[in-house]
Amino acid sequence: QVQLVESGGGVVRAGDSLTLSCSVSGRRLSSTPMGWLRQAPGKDREFVANIHWRGVTYYADAVKGRFTISRDVDKNLIYLQMSNLKPEDTATYYCAVEARPIGVYAVSSYDVWGQGTQVTVSS
DSSP, rough: OOOOEEEEEEEEEEEOOOEEEEEEEEEEOOGGGEEEEEEEETTTTTTEEEEETTTTTTEOOTTOOOOOEEETTTEEEEEEEEOOOOGGGOEEEOOOOOOOOTTTGGGGGGEEOOOOOEEEEEO
């Protein structure tokens, strides 16, 4: 059974940096594509970043150049390094397994979600 546990969220100011972590159990990251997605209040969940099992990364345009997804396959951890944070980055951030071959940018590609970690960016 796959379990995902996110951590690292918090309240920061615009321009600050924050790193989120996702502990993965039940799957090997060396063979599992993983993603970070987020959901702001009143909005649909949206794609943020993906790391393919081969290590190739993908980003939403809104975060490209500011966020970096990475992994530690030995520790089975996924990270999301966020810099130059903006108020519009405020959301609950989730890590998830890319389980369906629909496309890395499609929210419906992801299954098995963590409980989420809240990121709040004040202006």
